[in-house]
Amino acid sequence: MKLIDDLISDLPDTKVRDVHVGYTWIGVLSKNCGVAKNFGAPHNSMVRDIGRLTGKTALELAEYLRSWNMIEAGLGLAAVNSLISPQGKELNVNDFLLENGIGKKIAMIGHFPVADELRKCADELWVIEQQPKKGDLPDTASEHFVPKADIVVITSSAIINKSIERLLELSLGFTIVLGPGTPMSDVLFDYGVDMIAGVKVVDEKRMMAKIAEGGGRVKQFEDAIDFLVMEK
Structure with missing residues (x-):
């Protein structure tokens, strides 16, 4: 978990102002508003200190990112993002992918809505999912397909489920970490990421x-x- 460290x-550090755990997304307010995917099973998860999370500091909540309870880990990533003041240029990375993915082999970790459109212009598109759609x-296909890709797109939820470091080790192509939960932090560049694509609330x-x-998409x-x- 060196990347998380x-x-x-x-x-x-600063105080947590508010916490919302929605059906699809988690939001934490501290210095800023940080978000992350709710990757857990709400009916089966026991979140530590539930009802008292707003009594923590943001760094205390960020430590939850180390947890193997996926709701806790999502809370941790949202807390990390709440302490980062996002920088960068305004660009929807979908436009970048559609322009630069023509004729390329692309491995996409996570089924993003742009996949159907991207499939029409890419030479190959391998969409890899923990819960595969048609x-x-x-996800076991990552070991085989990620090293073959010219462009590798990785969901920021891979930070939550702790698969991110292995995926970055496998990637030999242009690597993008993507999604509202992506930490807009230079730290990701140290692990081989070429483009960090996230949001500013x-x-x-x-x-x-x-x-x-209950917001979803x-x-x-x-x-x-x-x-x-x-x-980079």
Whole structure:
């Protein structure tokens, strides 16, 4: 978990102002509004100190990222993101992929909505999922296909489930970590990432309300976020 150690090590601390665990997303308010995917099974998970999370500091909550309880780990990633002030240029990485993916072999860890459109222009598109949909490959296929790809797109949820470091070791192509839960931190460049594609929450009240009310697809949050990218 060295990547997690490095993400947390230099962050400043402050109080947690609010926490929302929605059906699909988790939001933490501290210095900023940070989000992460809710990767857990709500009915089976016991979250430590539930009901008292807003009494913690953001760094204390960030330590939950080390947990193998996926809701706790999501809380931890959202807390990490709440302590980062996102920098970068405004760009929806889907546009980058559609322009630069023409004729390329692409491995996509996580089934992103752009996959169907990308499949039409890529030479090969391997979508790898823990819960495969029709046309997807199981996550065990990463070992075989990721090293063959010209472009590797990795969901930021791979930080939550602790698969991120192995995926980055396997990648020999241009590597992107993508999603609203992506930490906009230079630390990822140290692990071989070429592009960091995340968001900046510009309306935290609206964002937290939508998380609490069951918001799912990223498109539902577009009036509360800016899409940002950082390149090495």
